[in-house]
Amino acid sequence: MSATTATSTTTPVEINKLPTNPDVSPMTQEQTKNSFWSSNPISSFVIDTYSQLHNHRKSLDLINPGTVENLNKEVSRDVFLQQYFFTGLRADLNKAFALNPAFQTSHTFSIGSQSLPNYAFSALFADDNLFAQGNIDNDYSLSGRLNYGWNKTNISKINLQIANGQPSMCQLEQDYQGSDYSLNFKSLNPGFNINNKTGSLEFSGVAVGSLLQSVSRNLSLGLEVLYSKTQASAPPDTGISYLTRYVSSKQDWIFSGQLQANGSLIASFWKKVSPNVEAAIETTLQASMLPINDPMTGTPIGIQPTVEGSTTLGAKYEYRQSIYRGTIDSKGKVACFLERKVLPTLSILFCGEIDHLKNENKLGCGLQFETAGNQELLMMQQGLDAEGNPLQAPVQ
């Protein structure tokens, strides 16, 4: 009964949509809304296929996989201590002038270190969209970083480095984060030269493009393409790297793998063992070709494939006032890094490394002072608000 009622109500509308004369076949109301691209059979096929794919991707309920730069961030930056390791004595004097926008300056003094300069000054400014950082040291090496977020998905980055006695470096980078993929383009020392022979415009420098796409809620796959032409006379160098990352459903363990264009294979695994303990392992295999020299004349007579490998196991213990990182690797190196907050304004750093096979040791000690540039920050460092009342922990 209800079906007949529905038919009777929709019939006039359906009749209006039908072409009145089959020979003339005027376009229906819906057809007139379509543009040239959607009515064209070739382009409409492409558009339909894309929309079907898009709808299918939407139905998979995918998430953004993160950036290629942060593919194994949990292992190499959070747990392992290579980024934090230093030798000799070091003192950092940090002074925060404001929190929002953040403005901070830092003086770093160091002795007995091969990697750190004797003195370095750095300044940092950050607000919701902009991040700017500049460093200068006693060798007059200048480096700067500028990140600008046009919106939540688009970030432009510039890195500059002018080192004394070394070639200058400029890196331009663009990050785009889609709903289920991440795109990144970067170029190191880009330039365009006119070829004298052909008269054509040629790119010089290094260009890298990468894509990381989620294929399920846990697994993402990626590609990185590299084009390098650093010398005008030499032919360009190209390479493709393959990337993968698997995040467990509970997000308590992550596996990532990289097959890089230079012949290295990196596999890493990270696990959050407990709320304050993380463990990680990373294996690197580097394949290369070594020349074979004639034992009598010393001239190269051939090449042989070689594979070098190392495996590093590490753990990070993070407590309220201290962070401890330790690693052990297959080449006989044992290393640790300890950072302890003795006072709200003072931290002590200690790092050591023993290379059992080479019989070498490294040791580093440091102090980190955090001072406040205004009264409000000073009170905050002491756990008080602007009126001198104890700060309340935010409600979880």
Next chain:
Amino acid sequence: MSASMFGMPGMGPEPTPVSNQPKSRFQLFKESPAYTILVNGGLFIAGVAFIQSPFMDMLAPQL
């Protein structure tokens, strides 16, 4: 006029031994790239098994 000058056996310093013996199969395998791949692959699998095992949980203090 040393004894080694005349090549008298047993009188001069021992000549450096030249290894003419063929390398064993294990030695050949140890020098091949497959050895490095297997050792590091094995270490990675063992490390993942260790991190996933209850031993790692025991190394985390219960606060």
